Amino acid sequence: MSHALIERLGAMISGVKRVVAFTGAGVSAESGIPTYRGEGGVWNKYNPDIYASIDYFEKDPSYYWRFFSEVRLALLKTIKPNAAHEALAQLERAGKLSSIITQNIDGLHQDAGSRKVIELHGNTRDIYCTVCRLDYAFETLCDILDRNNPPLCPSCGGVLRPDIVFFGEGLPNRALAEASSEMQACDLVLAIGSTLSVQPAAGFPLIARERGAKFVIINKGPTVLDDYADLVIDGSAGDVLSKALISAKIK
Numbered sequence: 001m002s003h004a005l006i007e008r009l010g011a012m013i014s015g016v017k018r019v020v021a022f023t024g025a026g027v028s029a030e031s032g033i034p035t036y037r038g039e040g041g042v043w044n045k046y047n048p049d050i051y052a053s054i055d056y057f058e059k060d061p062s063y064y065w066r067f068f069s070e071v072r073l074a075l076l077k078t079i080k081p082n083a084a085h086e087a088l089a090q091l092e093r094a095g096k097l098s099s100i101i102t103q104n105i106d107g108l109h110q111d112a113g114s115r116k117v118i119e120l121h122g123n124t125r126d127i128y129c130t131v132c133r134l135d136y137a138f139e140t141l142c143d144i145l146d147r148n149n150p151p152l153c154p155s156c157g158g159v160l161r162p163d164i165v166f167f168g169e170g171l172p173n174r175a176l177a178e179a180s181s182e183m184q185a186c187d188l189v190l191a192i193g194s195t196l197s198v199q200p201a202a203g204f205p206l207i208a209r210e211r212g213a214k215f216v217i218i219n220k221g222p223t224v225l226d227d228y229a230d231l232v233i234d235g236s237a238g239d240v241l242s243k244a245l246i247s248a249k250i251k
Contacts, residue, residue: 005233006240010247012214012231013096016187021088022205023102023109024194026219027237030082031108033075037195042071054166061150061159068124068162069145076125076138081112083238084192087245089113094250098186101179103194103201105164118178120171120201122164131158171200183207188214193237196223 013019025035036042050056051067081089089112091097099116100109105124109117127136134155136144141160144151151160165171183189189208196202196217202225209215209228217229218240226232233240 005231006243007247008231009216009218009233009240009244010249012188012216013091013244013248013250016096016214018186019091019097019188019190020182020186020208021091021097021100022189022191022194023084023088023100023104023237024192024196024219025104026193027082027084027102028104028106028108029193030084030236030238031079031106033079033106034071046071048167052167054168057161057166061161064161065145065150069149072124073142073145076106077142079106079108081108083242084236085109085112085114087238087241090245091241091250092116096250099178099182101182101204103198105162118175118182120165120175120179122162122172124162124164126163127160128163129153129156129158130161132156136160176200179204180207183213184211186213188216190216190218191223191225191229192218192241194219194223195221196225 029035034040034042046067051063057064085108088097088100092114099118100114101118101120102109103121105121107123107125125138127138127141128134132153132155134153141151153160183204184207186208189205191205194202205215206228215229216231217223217226218233218237220234
């Protein structure tokens with residue numbers, strides 16, 4: 001990663017009024033959360049058609065909750081925001097970043113202090129009953145899951161589920177509308193830690209690009225939209241963003 005690329009990114013951030021960040025699994029990976037696809041990805045061990053599909057969840061939710069207990073539960077209790085999360089929160093506090101549009105479901109952007117976070121795929125810490133729709137705190141879910149799989153609603157006995165988008169479900173209309181609006185209004189979009197291959201979410205940066213906004217990709221390895229970007233930086237999201245904010249004199 002060259003110093004010139006960092007300087008160029010810093011200048012791009014300094015030269016605009018409204019930045020939007022689009023974040024993917026690579027950002028969470030820097031906090032120790034395994035990615036889903038690729039080498040070492042979760043779906044190499046767990047079949048997503050069983051463990052992450054709405055059809056299978058409705059048939060037998062214990063499969064999802066077993067996966068959750070084995071892969072996600074301990075992580076969600078201990079994970080912390082990394083330098084990338086902190087840098088984006090800093091950019092928001094400086095008045096440059098208008099929103100984060102994320103494919104991630106771990107809530108780490110909020111933990112870092114970001115306030116305008118549009119979660120395209122929901123949040124795995126938000127729990128509700130599929131029957132009576134009562135909301136439950138993550139800590140309450142953990143207590144229930146210790147005793148029962150699948151976890152059941154103490155109020156009505158319905159199955160609990162996370163407020164995420166399973167395979168086979170559409171993205172939430174409100175999040176889609178908010179994300180589209182943000183892309184229509186920004187001057188610069190930063191696509192961070194995503195291969196930009198999962199549709200329709202990955203198409204959002206192109207909305208901004210097509211209406212004249214600058215488009216920057218920060219990712220370890222190539223993405224399917226590299227040819228459309230004004231700047232591509234191959235590197236750690238936390239390292240790149242931290243250095244770019246210094247270059248941009250963002251405090």
